[in-house]
């Protein structure tokens with residue numbers, strides 16, 4: 205230890221930053237200029253340096269794209285990031301030019317605030333006071349706590365939390381901690397993806413399978429695309445925009461349905477149709493009403509492939525007037541689902557609804573592609589299934605150029621095999637929405653809330669690992685409720701977090717460990733959904749200070765638990781990557797993957813182009829390829845849902861007012877709907893501290909001039925957004941880009957509470973709700989009512 209290795213306890217975050225900048229002045233391993241607050245490296249000087257290498261690589265963040273970034277490395281430092289040059293032709297490869305986030309990576313990797321040493325909490329949990337300890341102390345603390353807590357409570361008290369920042373790679377500390385826990389008795393696992401779990405749970409009730417997206421290259425001849433709550437200009441989604449821009453140039457018409465005039469609306473749309481959040485099903489119902497009453501539905505398709513369209517095609521054992529036609533015409537409730545019915549609910553003019561329905565039904569083929577924003581709502585399952593019904597009525601399922609709806613892409617296709625995962629002896633699982641309750645009082649977590657594999661949990665969560673996530677107190681809904689449980693040190697006894705930054709969640713760690721960045725370790729980058737390539741993301745530079753990969757220190761913990769040999773199988777990180785690559789290569793002999801040695805030269809592998817139309821076989825040859833539903837057909841009406849008798853998951857997916865939607869009684873007190881979106885300058889909260897990306901756009905609340913004027917709010921005023929769960933202060937962006945009655949903020953800003961618990965960061969999750977969705981037992985981050993006032 206040197207005299208600079210000061211204790212970081214008892215100092216505020218501002219001082220901590222200063223302290224760490226001071227430490228940065230004498231880095232241990234890396235070039236001095238790289239970590240300084242304002243690096244002096246000029247591109248001109250650097251590129252003339254003889255030893256510069258330009259390495260194609262990618263990040264392994266969860267950002268929707270694995271873009272073509274070129275790291276310029278000289279003298280052990282990444283000095284510059286460029287992207288695929290214009291003159292580099294590659295007919296088959298989508299143009300995956302680095303976006304603003306990719307170009308800013310250097311400022312994420314070299315930042316004075318980066319965590320530098322293992323640290324142990326010294327203040328109260330959540331205060332953010334830590335002191336430096338050695339790695340040996342850190343791994344002993346973990347091993348000892350694991351032993352103690354497992355002996356006392358059993359392996360089901362061990363939990364690994366959400367951490368998506370490493371999910372874009374095949375190898376991660378997150379996966380390896382699960383491996384270690386499974387080798388030593390198991391851990392309590394969660395299910396449900398907060399990204400698109402509501403869609404994933406609902407879609408099989410229509411098609412029998414969740415993955416209902418086609419490959420985007422099948423849309424080349426599509427005449428009309430409706431992007432329904434899908435903002436691909438910012439979210440990337442496997443480079444959708446590469447295809448959409450080409451289609452746009454070839455004359456495809458784009459309609460965007462979104463409460464916000466998103467960047468996708470501004471860059472692609474011929475028409476923007478704003479609607480009130482969570483009322484999508486009312487718009488869909490009215491579209492279906494127009495389609496069937498104007499005789500625009502695909503009768504042959506419906507007859508041959510579906511169940512539940514009208515009273516003649518209903519499953520056995522269901523009373524009269526439960527079919528789609530009966531619902532739309534009001535045979536049961538006396539309400540015809542006309543555009544005039546939907547207008548006051550959605551705030552979309554009836555004539556616009558009529559035209560949208562006609563356009564969609566008469567343009568062949570047409571693709572209605574739903575993003576995941578609309579399903580991250582309390583009504584998300586219904587919204588996701590609603591679009592499957594529209595695709596079905598118009599015969600756009602299983603045909604080239606159509607879209608079965610549901611996923612925005614092929615789904616969660618993973619090319620690589622990943623590290624081997626030993627069986628988890630703990631069989632009960634919780635929904636990700638249950639973790640706070642499971643930490644507070646696990647006996648209250650019931651199967652109705654999402655518990656599976658047991659009627660009751662026997663243990664509270666007592667030890668929690670949070671790797672590459674900010675989901676303790678930032679990205680999880682209802683932060684103020686959550687921290688009540690986290691602060692109680694008698695509940696979860698030991699929290700380990702690994703990150704590169706002192707995030708709001710990291711402050712709740714008992715032990716905070718500095719991980720390496722993706723540029724400081726080996727990995728293989730996986731494309732999302734419709735993507736079709738793998739990229740080597742290799743170690744370009746040495747880790748700074750005492751940062752270590754999670755795998756590296758986990759080996760030490762494994763040794764202290766006496767299982768190092770089984771855990772590591774003698775492989776270092778690069779050997780794991782080589783092992784995974786070779787296993788992947790052998791698993792797909794047709795693909796001719798390069799060997800690992802060749803990959804290190806070739807850098808990436810593009811899979812053979814295989815245009816894929818979801819459910820093509822089921823539609824072409826239904827007798828031999830029935831849908832995987834109980835009836836073998838597309839189930840417009842789901843008897844399985846009917847038998848659940850749950851008003852929020854109707855057998856037909858139709859409009860039901862959402863909890864905390866605009867029709868909720870709470871709207872009298874909190875009249876504005878707040879939604880969030882995933883913005884271009886970060887992946888969730890990752891890169892929040894990146895100064896270049898903060899320049900791209902600052903955290904603001906979008907509010908319509910009508911709503912602003914009523915409240916005396918002018919452009920740039922600081923406003924107070926509040927509801928019964930919390931208060932957040934943020935500047936106002938008064939803009940026509942948002943529907944009146946709706947306000948919006950970018951997701952992922954860091955929570956910055958003051959002494960009174962008022963957030964100054966614009967973190968929507970002090971306002972969002974932890975209400976669980978009915979079918980998926982999933983999240984409804986997007987459905988919240990608020991009031992806004994001038995601060």
Ligand SMILES: Nc1nc2c(c(=O)[nH]1)N[C@H]1C(S)=C(S)[C@@H](COP(=O)(O)OP(=O)(O)OC[C@H]3O[C@@H](n4cnc5c(=O)[nH]c(N)nc54)[C@H](O)[C@@H]3O)O[C@H]1N2
Pocket residue numbers: 266267268368398399400432433434435438439440441461462463464466480481482483484575576577578580581879880881882883884885886887888889952986
């Ligand atoms: N730049 C960037 N890209 C990302 C991410 C990021 O943070 N930044 N995150 C990645 C991750 S983890 C994920 S899961 C995906 C998420 O991708 P999505 O979930 O699709 O992204 P969102 O921005 O949440 O939502 C898309 C759009 O839905 C709209 N929307 C919200 N509520 C409603 C509604 O009720 N009805 C309708 N019709 N529209 C609505 C929003 O205004 C937004 O424009 O993106 C990935 N890509």
Ligand SMILES: Nc1nc2c(c(=O)[nH]1)N[C@H]1C(S)=C(S)[C@@H](COP(=O)(O)OP(=O)(O)OC[C@H]3O[C@@H](n4cnc5c(=O)[nH]c(N)nc54)[C@H](O)[C@@H]3O)O[C@H]1N2
Pocket residue numbers: 266366367368369370398399400580671672673674675679680702703704705707719720721722880881882887888889890891951952968969972985986
């Ligand atoms: N209000 C609202 N909340 C949401 C959403 C929303 O739409 N609205 N979306 C939800 C969705 S879809 C998602 S996926 C979640 C995402 O929530 P999280 O999974 O928590 O993702 P991030 O916020 O990006 O946090 C990742 C953390 O990992 C750190 N990190 C980056 N690289 C590394 C690394 O190599 N090693 C380690 N150890 N750490 C690293 C980053 O600094 C960052 O602090 O948020 C959810 N929360």
Ligand SMILES: [Mo]
Pocket residue numbers: 266368398399400
């Ligand atoms: Mo996500």
